[in-house]
Amino acid sequence: MKTNAKKNISVFIQCYLSVFITKWSPYKLSRWYIHLLGNFFYILNKREKKTIEEIIISRLSNKYDLKELNRIIKLYFAGMFDHYHEKIIAAYSDIKLIKSYFDKNIQIENLEILNEAFNQNKGVILITAHYGAVEFLPETLSFKGYPLTMIIRFKTNKLKKATLDRANQLNAKVLDPENSIIINDIINHLKQGRVLFTQCDEFDIWRPFKNRETIFLGDRHNGDKTLDVIAKRSKSPAVMALLERRRNGRYCLKFYRISVSNEDDNLTIFEKTMLILEDNIYKHPEQWYQWNKLEKGIEEGSNEDIQNQNVLCENPLSI
Numbered sequence: 001m002k003t004n005a006k007k008n009i010s011v012f013i014q015c016y017l018s019v020f021i022t023k024w025s026p027y028k029l030s031r032w033y034i035h036l037l038g039n040f041f042y043i044l045n046k047r048e049k050k051t052i053e054e055i056i057i058s059r060l061s062n063k064y065d066l067k068e069l070n071r072i073i074k075l076y077f078a079g080m081f082d083h084y085h086e087k088i089i090a091a092y093s094d095i096k097l098i099k100s101y102f103d104k105n106i107q108i109e110n111l112e113i114l115n116e117a118f119n120q121n122k123g124v125i126l127i128t129a130h131y132g133a134v135e136f137l138p139e140t141l142s143f144k145g146y147p148l149t150m151i152i153r154f155k156t157n158k159l160k161k162a163t164l165d166r167a168n169q170l171n172a173k174v175l176d177p178e179n180s181i182i183i184n185d186i187i188n189h190l191k192q193g194r195v196l197f198t199q200c201d202e203f204d205i206w207r208p209f210k211n212r213e214t215i216f217l218g219d220r221h222n223g224d225k226t227l228d229v230i231a232k233r234s235k236s237p238a239v240m241a242l243l244e245r246r247r248n249g250r251y252c253l254k255f256y257r258i259s260v261s262n263e264d265d266n267l268t269i270f271e272k273t274m275l276i277l278e279d280n281i282y283k284h285p286e287q288w289y290q291w292n293k294l295e296k297g298i299e300e301g302s303n304e305d306i307q308n309q310n311v312l313c314e315n316p317l318s319i
Contacts, residue, residue: 137197183233239258
């Protein structure tokens, strides 16, 4: 049996049995099962696992010694399995139980940054990344009463139905990329005063700036103009949010102010976002799930007119 870890681990772990066990079993038992399944997957795909390990070591060897790198690698794979466990919980578990769990275990820092942006009544571009417990982020804010819009690509009809049902419970709206979503759809939702979720680290669909250059995790590139185009056209403020996974089932949701605050600030929204993400990655490298994308360096998307493109990630947030 041969599979491709980069493309199929999500489908492999999120099978029907995983959904059933996670939905009906105690949290610790279902988490143990997902970790068991994930480790089994990489036993079958040793080469892919080795490649990811080598990427992490090569990128971080100047910051950590070998002992610490081995610890980071172990935590990285454990965090990846937790990510898929959390994805299933977010889509299928009882919403009252989820809210109770979040109320007890998620600490929020700098919520006033989001409130300040939201109260401008222009909508909010809420930027996140493949980092920490990202799958819990939409529900965390929905429980606080924020009207959310998410772009989600569905891999199965079962997941689509579960997600749409959950979105209805949360007063959230879902845009399906299969319906040819373009930037005008996104701007219309922002003009309704909604909070739009997007991810900044989907390298394969970046639309590069023509005359700007930046460095992210050692790679030099022209970045992604998507966020700045959306902000310019919608006049919506931008905020970054990262939901950090901590010990013993605890989490910390942190908000960061992103929008340009004065005329002397010549950094783009994209550049500010990536600086914050890079800083958090270097502090907690095990919490970022895009290391495998750095195997050949960052590959930017085409430089076609952004107005004719799907502008959010290939594997957008699910709720």
